[in-house]
Amino acid sequence: MIEKATPFERMIVAAAKELPNNARVFVGVGIPLYATIFAMKYYSLNIAAIIEGGNYRTTPPRKPPIIMEANDWATLAEWNGTILDAFSLAQRGFVEYGFISGGQCDKYGNVNSTCAGDYKKPTLRWPGGGGAGDIAVLCKHTIIIMPQNKLRLCEKVDFITAPGYLDGPGARERAGLPPDSGPIVLITQLGIYRFDEKTKEMYLESHYPGVTIEEIKNTTGWDVKISANVKQTEEPTSDELRCLRDILKHAPLIIT
Amino acid sequence: MVITVSEDCGKVMSMEESVKKFVKDGDVIWLGGVNQHQAIAAMHEIARQKIRNLTLVGLITDAAVLLAAKCIRKVLCSFIGPIRYKRYDDSLIKLCADDGVFVEIEEYSNFALAMRLLAGSLGIPFITTKTLWGTDCLKVNPNIKFVECPFTGEKLVALPSLNPDVAIIHVQRSDPFGNAQKWGIIGADDIAAKAAKKVIVSCEEVVDSDVIRRDSNRTLIQGFRVNAVVEEPWGAHPWFVYGYYDVDFPFLVKYLMPPKEGGYLEAINKFMEEWVYGVANRREYIDKYIKIYGKEKLEALKIKQTVSSGEVIYGYPEGNL
Numbered sequence: 017m018i019e020k021a022t023p024f025e026r027m028i029v030a031a032a033k034e035l036p037n038n039a040r041v042f043v044g045v046g047i048p049l050y051a052t053i054f055a056m057k058y059y060s061l062n063i064a065a066i067i068e069g070g071n072y073r074t075t076p077p078r079k080p081p082i083i084m085e086a087n088d089w090a091t092l093a094e095w096n097g098t099i100l101d102a103f104s105l106a107q108r109g110f111v112e113y114g115f116i117s118g119g120q121c122d123k124y125g126n127v128n129s130t131c132a133g134d135y136k137k138p139t140l141r142w143p144g145g146g147g148a149g150d151i152a153v154l155c156k157h158t159i160i161i162m163p164q165n166k167l168r169l170c171e172k173v174d175f176i177t178a179p180g181y182l183d184g185p186g187a188r189e190r191a192g193l194p195p196d197s198g199p200i201v202l203i204t205q206l207g208i209y210r211f212d213e214k215t216k217e218m219y220l221e222s223h224y225p226g227v228t229i230e231e232i233k234n235t236t237g238w239d240v241k242i243s244a245n246v247k248q249t250e251e252p253t254s255d256e257l258r259c260l261r262d263i264l265k266h267a268p269l270i271i272t
Numbered sequence: 273m274v275i276t277v278s279e280d281c282g283k284v285m286s287m288e289e290s291v292k293k294f295v296k297d298g299d300v301i302w303l304g305g306v307n308q309h310q311a312i313a314a315m316h317e318i319a320r321q322k323i324r325n326l327t328l329v330g331l332i333t334d335a336a337v338l339l340a341a342k343c344i345r346k347v348l349c350s351f352i353g354p355i356r357y358k359r360y361d362d363s364l365i366k367l368c369a370d371d372g373v374f375v376e377i378e379e380y381s382n383f384a385l386a387m388r389l390l391a392g393s394l395g396i397p398f399i400t401t402k403t404l405w406g407t408d409c410l411k412v413n414p415n416i417k418f419v420e421c422p423f424t425g426e427k428l429v430a431l432p433s434l435n436p437d438v439a440i441i442h443v444q445r446s447d448p449f450g451n452a453q454k455w456g457i458i459g460a461d462d463i464a465a466k467a468a469k470k471v472i473v474s475c476e477e478v479v480d481s482d483v484i485r486r487d488s489n490r491t492l493i494q495g496f497r498v499n500a501v502v503e504e505p506w507g508a509h510p511w512f513v514y515g516y517y518d519v520d521f522p523f524l525v526k527y528l529m530p531p532k533e534g535g536y537l538e539a540i541n542k543f544m545e546e547w548v549y550g551v552a553n554r555r556e557y558i559d560k561y562i563k564i565y566g567k568e569k570l571e572a573l574k575i576k577q578t579v580s581s582g583e584v585i586y587g588y589p590e591g592n593l
Binding site: 067068069070071082083084085086087090091092096097098099100103107130135138139141142143144145146147148149150152153154175176177178179182187188191193 | 306308331332349350352353354355357358360363379381382383384387390401402403404405407408412427429455456457459462463511512515518519521575
């Protein structure tokens, strides 16, 4: 009998399931990287995983790099190159998926990884968005992965590092972003959220067994909408967990 | 490699000398790498020489020791690990402010900052891009403007060119003239070197020019653009260099992350005394590392299972002339 999935493992497996075969994905640091490796390894998907420093590979690395871009990731990649070339691919429209994490996410899927509180006098400062903004602007669909609590899932982010639907329908287009682009899902340790086609507001599509709607509401900073047909999120299977743990045992932590 | 002065145009020098000669108070500075190949030896030397009022081009840069030494006045930031804080009172930003150094942050994304360097490298005044739309960088950064395409009328983001006063770039190998070769993920070192007014090459090994000439596509920086060549083995430690060594994660955490107990400022000040001010140069730093952690610990970071390419082949159509 295999031990139950941790919140962290749940997010990785759920995120991997969002990727279709033959996807070109811009992969951010942390959970997105693990999810991509897991999708390559377990589902044997053919994914072109693009890393912002200038790299892409389609095979899982021998072990996950402890730091983004480290030897394990760059060795036997199909391409090592530059930041400009990596983002040019996205700006030219050749990258369908962007995989990001962050510090805060709001009901329109705007992500903040810059600072909390007033920009001029923040109560908390993150290192900066890195390429998260570029990914959310230049890739067609954004997949957001983040553990949820009331501070992280807030009604309005303090700073838009990576734009979602900004303040509602049509706002992305008005702000100069291409039509039909934007976040498609938020994955947390409690469930899966999607975005309403008309209102562009996030709603709960499914939650894990044992998670109550009350728990969802208590860990979200606004009165989040719940799908009328809310489902249960599939727990990772024993086989999925075995494969994932085999990957994770080599790299328990990524910091940048 | 042993080099005589006549062979190298006098470019080969110590890190101390190169920083003294080519890094000045108030400079805009690029310190190579994007996670990989961080020019850490150069950062330690700049901290020791207490160069002031630098503007750091921070495109995924670990500038902890430079902030702790209060060398930085302004950061062009897309991602700078050590500006992070959970409590302002225990932050490097506060440490600097206490000393009258109010670090200004100018907000970018990675691509936007790289585009500024690209414009600088092309010798044009500004460049346009489709990134940044919808981000709050547009609200807080007065250096980001907008322009209409004169051909299509499309509205675009406009960014001014950026020409750092000096770029210090850590590569695997260079010849004594500064023909520097780097492989692996390049980040923005290519355009930073092109855009910069002065270039210091820091390298794991100085090699004969013949080594460079046999794989000349690998040359990232033309020697005639380079002012100084510094042979600095382990120059990116505790970060990593492709094919040479990997991340020294426990060591990195010592100064980059707040400790489990006690304050971050206390931890980093201790680190500065021990590992930056407490040694004269990189050689002493490595000797100290070996003395404290043992030679095996350092050896363990080296790349042991190598993967090498097939040969790159050049040649001549005729046999011997």
